[in-house]
Amino acid sequence: MALTKENLIQLIAIQEADASLDKLKSDMDNIPVFVANLREAIETEKHKASDLKTMLLTLEKKKKEKELELAQKEESAKKHGTELNAVKTNEAFKALQLEIERAKAQGSEIETEILQTMEDLDKTRKEEKAANVEAQAECKKFEAEISAHEGRLADLKTRFDAAKAKRDEAAAPIPAETMRIYNHVRSRGKLDAVVAIEGSNCSACRITLAPQVIVEATKAKALVTCESCQRIIYRPETLAAKAA
Secondary structure (H helix, E strand, C coil): CECCHHHHHHHHHHHHHHHHHHHHHHHHHHHHHHHHHHHHHHHHHHHHHHHHHHHHHHHHHHHHHHHHHHHHHHHHHHHHHHHHHHCCCHHHHHHHHHHHHHHHHHHHHHHHHHHHHHHHHHHHHHHHHHHHHHHHHHHHHHHHHHHHHHHHHHHHHHHHHHHHHHHHHHHCCCCHHHHHHHHHHHHCCCCCCEEEEECCEECCCCCECCHHHHHHHHHCCECCECCCCCCEEECHHHHHHHHC
8 A cells, every 4th residue: 555754754643632532532522531420529518508408307296296196195194183083993994093193104205205306396406507508508518519510511622623633634635545553543542553663573562574574665656564563664764864
């Protein structure tokens, strides 16, 4: 495949441009990941306050239920107290007194639970208030970081598009088949698709090249590839002489 030294020099420049594009693309690809992590952090902060709000509602419901239960016990004790005046036997009198005492004891236990629940409510309200303040501050910080990342992404995209257009323009003089091979090598994960010959070795895979391969690379009149890794190879000395 015919190839001039000028084309080879251009191809090496294209590879340098592609390396820069790869870096820009990597930076661009990372930003959505950063943004997703920040949005997840925002949701986590919101859930902290939300969980405390749910706890508050649960405690308030418990307090109302206990207050209702206490009222029932007090009503029961009051009712049995009224019934004491109507009993005819000593056994019935003692039985009612026992019920009254039981209702009062249960009521006392419920009052203790209500007091504990009120303490828990007070503590949880303070925690919820603090959590809301902290969540708002954290979310504001995360939103600012997201905005900065999105601005950087827009800037990177502008730079990428400009660099890509310049790269494609520089690639225009290179034979299409040469570019096809170059792109194919890169597509297989070998981003250093064009490498120098060091002594008699491919500088990438270190295989010893056949003498004829080195001769062809030295002529720089055709595209030469490494028989092992399929990268495009060249003699730096030849291109240096051309540049001089």
